[in-house]
Amino acid sequence: MADDLGLRQRKRRAAMTHVQQVGLDLFDAHGFDAVTIEQVAQAAEVSPSSVYRYFGTKAGLILVDADRTPAPAARRVPTRGDEHPVDLARRAVREYLGSQAVHTVSRRRVQYLMEVPAVQAEFSQRMIEWLHGTASEESAERASAAQFEAQTTWGxxxxxxxxALTYWYSTDYADPLLELVDDGLDRLRRGLGA
Structure with a gap:
């Protein structure tokens, strides 16, 4: 039974990755704004409802990690005791960027994030929701001042x-992204004035 679940998850990931690759190819060829979900679905040989189910929106074709499962909320890296949020974020980023397959797609996805206002808007909205959820989980048993601290820390x-993503994009991906993120988080951990 566990093998069946694993097989279903692998098939779902493969299908999502295929749809995302097709979508990115169409965006590259015709521009993000000119392509519809229906066109992506037709080219990927899936139903439009499958695209919506996998990605939610057209911007989701860029923002959702097709090669990852389950949903982002369930993928949070567990805390280790009193681990500092910066160290927790570093572990999460290392886990995500540890896969070399992520980098080819990431460059294309980051380009759209940097260049397409609709993708930027949805990315910001998703991050606001994620920050709210993270801060709420972290401070569920504490006062609202702790929630404010958690939200500003995660912000x-x-x-x-x-x-780091913006710099990576603006330098034509010259430095390894993980090193840039590490450097930025090191600076944040030391304190911005240090």
Whole structure:
């Protein structure tokens, strides 16, 4: 039974990755704004409802990690005692970027994130929702001041990772992304004035 579940998950990931690759190819050929979900579905030989189920929106074709499962909320890296949020974020980023397959797709996806306002808007909305959920989980048993601290801490971490992505893109991917993120998180951990 566990083997059946694993097989289904692998098939779903493969299908999602295929749809995402087809979508990116169409965006590259025709521009993000000119391509519809229906066109992606037709080219990927799936139903439009499958594209919506996998990715939610057209911007989701860029923002959702097709090669990852389950959903992002269930993928959070577990904390280790009193682990500092920066160290927790570093572990999560290392886990995600540890796969070399991520980098080819990431370059294409980061390009759309940097260049397409609709993708930027959805990315920001998803991050706001993620920050709210993370801070709420982290401070569920504490006062609202702790929730504010958690939200601003995770907001700074998000900004640091976004800054690394922006720099990576603006330098034509010259430095390894993981090193840039590590450097940014090191600076954040030491304190911005240090």
């Amino acid at each position: 700074a971490i998000f900004g640091t990772v976004l800054g």
